[in-house]
Amino acid sequence: MTGDAHPNELGEFLKARRAELAPRTVGLPDTHGRRVPGLRREEVALLASISTDYYTRLEQGRVQPSASVLATLAHVLHLSDHQRDHLFKLVGRPSARHRRPATQRPHPQLRRLLDDLTASPGVVIGRRMDILAWNALAVALFTDFAKVPEGRLNCVRILFTDPAMRALHADWRAVARDCVSLLRTEAAKDPGDPQLISLVGELSVEDSDFGQWWGSRRAPLRRPGVRRFHHPLVGELVLDWDTLVCGSDPDQKLVVWTAEPGTPSYDGLRALASRAIGRPGGLTTGQAR
Template sequence: MPATNDNPLGTYLKDRRTRLDPVALGYPSARRRTPGLRREEVAQRANVSPTWYTFLEQGRGGAPSTEVLERIAHALMLSSVEREHLFLLAQNRPPQVRYQESEGVTPRLQRVLDALVSSPALVRTATWDVIAWNRAAAKVLTDYGALPPARRNVLRMMFLDPQVRAAQPDWHSVARAMVAVFRADAARAGASGRMAMLADELGAASPEFAAMWRDNDVSSLGEGIKHIRHPVCGLMAFEYSSFAVDGSPGLGMVVFNPATPADVEKVEALLAA
């Protein structure tokens, strides 16, 4: 049985600093007893007392503040996943989310979308900008490729595009649910600033959005049934499921599976056309 580690934070900090290259960071290449940075060098980079940092690695420093943890994470050049792990060890909670705009997906994820031949699928940001989709989504939902990037926002289309609105048999319920999911998704991803800008824009253009936004509802997308009134195939039903994209905070993939054999046939007919 492995020995119990009663100082996981100190062990993690020591391990991370031993992985850094002192020469690359501008420190002398003099002979060192151990690889990586010394404690006092990490303390210098983090602008903290060498004695305090030594106590922290030894499990005697108490719980560090969020500001100090951010400086240590920067000093140790931690990745986003490593930074999150540092906060979990030190404060038993993840750090504040840093929202980053995403303009596309990896080729590997695009191939996953394309493999879902008869199931419309897309990837959207926390503020509901569609950044990737498959051919079925273009045929059934919206031809996103024909739109400029700024217009590929699901909320903008839902409230400002008459054709998208007409495709929703129960527009009011769908729109209200989407506003609640948008509020929760954007806040969770740390995109409050971007959320406020889009909410102001839509609130000025759509009294219906403004009224729904004032309700302050929040919700999750999860899974369910979506009905679409397609201009060619008529009413169609899909079972939808949403998934987080691991390693890309704020990105979500939504897959719409045709609910019945008849709906599968309609999708296949659109793809064949």
């Protein structure tokens, strides 16, 4: 059952809302000859990265949607805060947007380690793969994290939404799939996390690959590995990466990229370090606001 007042109240709400939306509002062509007003079921399903069959059963009241599916549909259907609250209420779930978890700050020990890393890029990753802190070489290798708008400093979001990240990673698809799998592991720790639900909904709408990979059950990579980069300033880099979990806060990890001494990649990192020293601020660490 999807509600107490009416067994198919959720379906009626979804049908009414999609009928109100013009295709051009969601970026679809507004062709002539439509037999129904607004969006078709298959169009909503496509935008939400779910199957048409699943969405049809959802409107028919035959399935119970997860919080992440509800968040995605709220995004796809351009729901107001009031409408979003109503959507969650119809399936007996609290509105995720009212829950505000405490802001996570980088652990002082990890900050000190970052301060000492002058020859290797490093970042501190927190819950839902948010970026909590970084050093100058991480900025030189990836992007200027300090310029990312507040609330959007997230590894997966940057990887999927910043075109420069696709050009930087030699095997972007493999890296992106691993990140989606790791994000799913984070989601399992706290399925009701409103920020994570919102992140999944946003990326499912914006990127079809994310939606497809999120629905898969691929196990995340749990061992150190090698990443290959096409850096615009120093060329090809082959870097090993490893993760150090904070002993006093397991929700925080320090990820470090290193190069084998005597290799072109090692020389490339040294060249990036030299450039970082020459920039305003020098080799300093930064953290999320």
